[in-house]
Amino acid sequence: METSFYKNPRPSWLMRQFWKISGGDRYILERSTYSDQVKYTCMGGIVLATGAMAALAGGYAFYTIFAPKGDAIDDIKTIAASGHYDPTDIPTLILATIFGLFWGAIIFNIDRFIVTSTGKGDGTEAITRQELKSALPRLIMGTIIAFTISKPVEIRMFKSEIDAQLYQTQLEAQKQYEIKTRKNFEDRIKDLDKENSGIQNNIEHYMKVIAVKDSLWNLETSKGQGGRGQGEGPMARSYKAERDRVEGEMNRFISLNKSKIDDIQKRRTQMNGELEIALKKNKTVSAGLDGLLERIKISHELAPGISLFITLLFMAIELTPIFFKLMLIKGPYDYMEENIKDLVKAQNGIEIQHDYYKDKEGLERDLVIHHEVDRMTSMKVRVVQAQKELNEYIIDSWKTKQKEAIDNNLEAYVTTLTGETIPVVENDNGQEPVKEEGAQKDNRFTLS
Structure with a gap:
């Protein structure tokens, strides 16, 4: 400007x-x-x-x-x-x-x-x-x-302060997860060991008996019998025979329970593998505490x-x-x-009268007058009204013309039910028309 x-x-x-x-x-x-x-x-x-x-x-x-x-x-x-x-x-x-x-x-x-x-x-x-x-x-x-x-x-x-706090949060979470995971697996391992304890106890019993027999055999062979020199005497051979018998029973017991022992060992190995996987998973879960919500929470705490x-x-x-x-x-x-x-x-023909009236709540409202809309609406109403009047005039004029045509040529509009035309004879005195001879008396008139 x-x-x-x-x-x-x-x-x-x-x-x-x-x-x-x-x-x-x-x-x-x-x-x-x-x-x-x-x-x-x-x-x-x-x-x-x-x-x-x-x-x-x-x-x-x-x-x-x-x-x-x-x-x-x-x-x-x-x-x-x-x-x-x-x-x-x-x-x-x-x-x-x-x-x-x-x-x-x-x-x-x-x-x-x-x-x-x-x-x-x-x-x-x-x-x-x-x-x-x-x-x-x-x-x-x-x-x-x-x-x-x-x-x-x-x-x-x-970010720096949040990352430092987040490190502590993840570390604590990982420790808690690890404690819970190991406790869960320890309980399962105890159940497995309990199942295996009967077999292991029997094997350990056999091994203790074998160890005792070996000790007695060593003692007898080292000092000899009856004051004789060192060597294997009758008592040492009896200890050895007893030891071999016990060892044979142990081997037979192990052979009979081999499939069960292998199954327990396999399950134990599998459980150890699951434990390692779970510990790694705990690490991933604790690392997941790095989202937007956790960071906002830490920022509010800091x-x-x-x-x-x-x-x-x-x-x-x-x-x-x-x-x-x-x-x-x-x-x-x-x-x-x-x-x-x-x-x-x-x-555009828009008039606004401010604070013109109050609504039901007592608020003052403006009155908006659309003059252009009113003009077009008024014109449209008058056109429709004129069309209505013209239609009525057309119908009335057509009706009058049709009446004149009927009056001028009435015989063209009158026929019998059999399709025969009945000539109409007009009387000078205005009486009803007379039928010609040969026409049936009971014939009724219809308009065509």
């Missing part, structure tokens, strides 16, 4: 884009004051920044949820061994980037709708109760958006005050444009916008 007393700086391309984002009318803003241009530029910048933060937060949340879960214990060992650790999963990162852009676009459009649909209040700095009541749905939506944006950003800000402050900060950023518009003092832009709206309504 350029006049003899005022000239606006030429708006840049970036400023016009911010106007579009905030829902400002470029035509009016270019003819308004510079302060109005700055207001809508700042408003558009806030909306754009909210959408960008939503994109980052959504992408990070997606990556945290769907990325392969890392074991914090192994991660720390890897860092200690190599001095470098890069846990980034490229496929998940690509998907998270796509989702982040999509999520940011959704929040951007919702936020833009909230800002553009919020009215300007009563045009004063004060925010009345009625204005807050009207803006309440938009405030609720803005609060929800602020929460969804703040939490992923919050856990990213505290710094509840800071977490609340960050949430309030994002709420302030998100709700600022709404409160800004409620506190906005009307300027030249607002009056020109109202003027253009009124001109558009007048051009």
